[in-house]
Amino acid sequence: MKIVEVDELIIGAGLAGLTFGNTSISDDYSVAIAEMHFKAGGYATNFRRIKNTVAFDCSQHKITGLGENGNLRNALQRAGLWDKLQFRYFDELTTVCIKGQKIDLPADSAGIKATLLRYFPSQKEGIEKLFEDIQTHGYQNYMFARMLLGEYEINRYLLTDGRKLSNITTREYFNRLFNDPIIIEVMSSIAIYLGAVAHEANAFYFLHYLYAAFETKAGYVEGTSQVLADTLANAFKERGGQIFYRNPILSIDVKGDRIMAVNAQKCTFLTHKIVATCSPHILMKMLPQDCIPDSFQESLDNLKIGWGHISVYLILDQAPELLGLDKSEYLLVNHLGDNLNEKQLNDDTRYQQFTLSVTNYHLLDAQSGFAVQLTILDHKGQWFDLDKDAYLIEKKRIENLLIERALNTFPDMEGHIVFKETSTPRTNFRYTNSPEGSAFGYKVLPRENTRFLYNPPIQGLKFVGGWSTGPGYETSMCLGFTHAMLEKRKRVEELVV
């Protein structure tokens, strides 16, 4: 077996691993990445169909934090990556379709507030309070990464109220602010960007995303998300980093509580340091079981695995703009809401009542072809138990159901779909190894605490990325940068001592 000696090994060439690698590597510090897939990106990958003429994104790459005040812009600039990327911006954040109305939410905070006030004048007091909370609690939570770097001082005055908000769900929070069920559903639908539903995600966490989306400028990388991943991968290699594709990590050798070697499918890495961007649940299975304290495993087992998703990829015979999709993205929201009971969560009700996003990829990037993507959250549900034939039949059934739902809002698309393909949580699992096909890490529920993940039981092991710090392009890249910076500082301090 080939031996590779390296100062630090990153598991996973997703956005977190690539940003960490680019920041951590230096002439006297070697870093390698082992990736199980054959290309870089993790969820930020694409695939092509119809003789390479149409490109589909696996995730959707609406990227926050790109404005002057954005943490992502700050991180990419400091990591020397910003100038390598081109972003595209749109006038709208999204268009929410509910009860026959299409509510265009513009891309800026003042515009969103004005729109909400125009549609829901009776909810003025709640809207004012929401925007005040976004500016205070949302901002404070958003600045967490900068606080770790010592660049933001916590406002202690806000902390007590912030804690209270983290003890309630987003839906409970909206119920306190509003008495019009439609504005509650409009605002709740935004949870899909966090891979969450409003009756689960804690309100403090949700407010940080509203700050990011409303205040820090959201955009799309030019080309699909694969361009972003490939750019970061190329920069890493130019800095001397090595990426080992098709090379899943299988097990880790530990002596005492120190990492000695990491065994991958094609080689053994000799290293004392691992940055794991895969699921901590999976990582724990790679370790000798006697070195995991029961208390750590128990805390891990108490976390709830987050939502997966279904995406239906469509190719039309003409530009989607000509068939009624003249905006970049729509959220189709059922006015009955998505707060479902156990039975509804497990039958087809979830496909009717969960928010369905419809993205016009042709408008995002004409090179993508006449591509439209439908995405809805889903859980492992029926997907993992079916045999191959039954799985394919079920996949077709749900695909048709979701297309029918999209056609209700965009009837002109009828008869113009020339290609369709669908991914499920089972597909996620196959390509990313994520437990239950989750696409968004662990659920950030009220009173949930994932901070223990910052102190794994093994010396030299670090968790970074969507699983430990919350999902999203900005979060994964920012915290990849932040944790690499903190480590670098520690290395310098150790040298001085």
Ligand SMILES: Cc1cc2nc3c(=O)[nH]c(=O)nc-3n(C[C@H](O)[C@H](O)[C@H](O)COP(=O)(O)OP(=O)(O)OC[C@H]3O[C@@H](n4cnc5c(N)ncnc54)[C@H](O)[C@@H]3O)c2cc1C
């Ligand atoms: C449908 C969808 C839409 C989304 N839309 C948006 C959006 O619009 N905006 C946004 O900000 N975020 C969005 N997201 C979320 C975002 O894509 C992710 O949070 C982010 O890409 C996660 O990056 P990561 O590097 O932390 O993890 P991942 O991308 O999961 O990377 C982890 C990597 O580890 C690898 N790996 C796992 N196990 C092993 C092993 N044993 N050995 C080697 N490698 C291994 C995996 O193959 C993977 O490449 C979306 C996600 C989905 C699924």
